[in-house]
Amino acid sequence: MNTDPTESTRREMVAEINNGPKNREQLEAENGQVWDTAQLTKDFSVRGFMAPFVVVERRADGVVGSLTFQHNPRFYWGFMAD
Numbered sequence: 524m525n526t527d528p529t530e531s532t533r534r535e536m537v538a539e540i541n542n543g544p545k546n547r548e549q550l551e552a553e554n555g556q557v558w559d560t561a562q563l564t565k566d567f568s569v570r571g572f573m574a575p576f577v578v579v580e581r582r583a584d585g586v587v588g589s590l591t592f593q594h595n596p597r598f599y600w601g602f603m604a605d
Contacts, residue, residue, distance in 0.1 A: 529573070537575045540593045547598060554600040558590070563599050 550557045567579035588604040
């Protein structure tokens with residue numbers, strides 16, 4: 524059995540993010556650019572999810588990185604290249 528050393532931290536982050544989800548304007552004010560699902564799929568190819576993160580490849584230049592997301596409303600932000 525594989526254990527994920529990030530699981531407890533990620534679970535805490537998911538609970539915090541989704542306990543008080545923010546609207547797009549709030550997220551943009553705090554984090555800069557924000558994507559909804561349609562915008563995400565236009566700009567990125569999704570490689571995998573480990574809430575609250577999604578691993579993506581930026582279509583424009585092939586750079587792989589991650590974004591943070593909240594469930595509802597579903598928004599993605601904070602692109603960090605690997």
